């Protein structure tokens with residue numbers, strides 16, 4: 001399977017080269033004989049004013065609070081000066097406790113009567129969560145540990161961030177996490193930024209640092225590993 | 231430290247544009263997205279990673295699948311931002327339509343598109359927007375819809391006004407609508423902004439200019455489409471969205 005991905009990439013790279021030689025100005029709509037490849041719409045920052053549009057009640061409650069077997073994931077989002085970011089938006093996508101990757105509708109169920117949000121139904125596991133950071137840069141999420149893959153996918157948006165960032169929160173101590181290929185490929189200090197701190201049973205801490213630096217006590221901290229899905 | 235002037239920002243934007251042109255001339259691929267490190271946009275300084283991204287080419291990656299939404303996640307009125315209050319909002323009524331496609335040109339069907347925007351006077355219904363332009367009691371400015379089986383979305387709204395911000399002295403954002411779009415894979419996720427054709431503020435705005443490739447910048451600008459204008463009701467704009475994503479999402483046989 002890895003070979004297949006690599007082969008596709010090689011073809012893409014060759015196509016890109018041929019196209020440059022042919023007509024650089026046409027790069028906006030790259031078309032090849034095999035597959036038309038449209039140029040993507042560029043990303044732009046989420047800005048400061050998404051708060052009344054994107055977050056929704058219960059956005060971080062993939063399972064109802066207090067549900068047996070639930071895992072709490074919480075932490076802070078910090079900038080390059082170590083200052084908490086109060087206007088970031090985090091999205092999480094994960095496999096279900098049964099290993100399903102299909103997700104389910106119903107994350108932001110609506111109430112047809114009032115036009116407001118009805119909340120999740122408390123039964124369906126949708127696999128998707130969205131939480132904004134609070135004034136202290138904190139977020140919290142209640143979910144089930146995923147099965148099959150030992151991580152939650154994270155997508156980070158913020159004012160000042162022109163193009164969103166992907167990362168992963170690996171739940172320390174969950175099955176499968178020791179033999180993950182991405183973790184194994186990283187030097188220990190980098191790897192540690194993707195691993196949650198298991199504070200106690202069922203409570204994990206995951207801070208996201210947009211840049212590395214030194215905190216007030218002179219301690220070094222590492223920039224979170226961000227991912228590119230080529 | 232004195233606040234930078236527009237002339238300072240212009241100089242920095244020109245330098246970034248020239249650097250990009252130089253890289254292109256030396257054979258580098260077109261920049262499809264803004265650089266996260268774009269000094270003219272001051273807030274990016276402490277909010278961009280300094281280390282290179284870690285490339286993941288794993289056919290088993292969770293990010294090749296993605297969240298789904300359904301009829302229960304939207305109401306019919308959500309796509310009409312002029313119908314969320316008792317009265318009609320002030321401003322120029324517009325309809326914005328387009329398609330969501332993947333890079334292979336295939337429609338992204340049944341996925342969630344969310345929008346938010348300032349009112350016609352350039353003010354957001356957000357407590358932290360202190361721009362002293364009037365709020366409109368008949369306009370909140372948030373909407374959502376699901377794409378149809380052809381990947382089409384459509385919103386009825388009013389044209390947002392330009393608004394000032396504090397990036398530098400006399401900084402003004404060109405009128406724009408914020409868009410949040412999901413693909414079939416989480417790795418295709420995008421949040422972006424749609425601009426209106428011919429806005430005189432384009433050249434002054436470091437957020438738009440952070441996309442240093444001119445053709446890529448053009449893909450953020452809707453076109454006026456007279457055929458989409460509704461007689462006696464609204465002016466029509468067309469804007470198609472192409473989702474980026476890993477090569478695995480371009481191939482025809484990906485589930």
Ligand SMILES: [Fe+3]
Nearest residue numbers: 047049406408
């Ligand atoms: Fe805005």
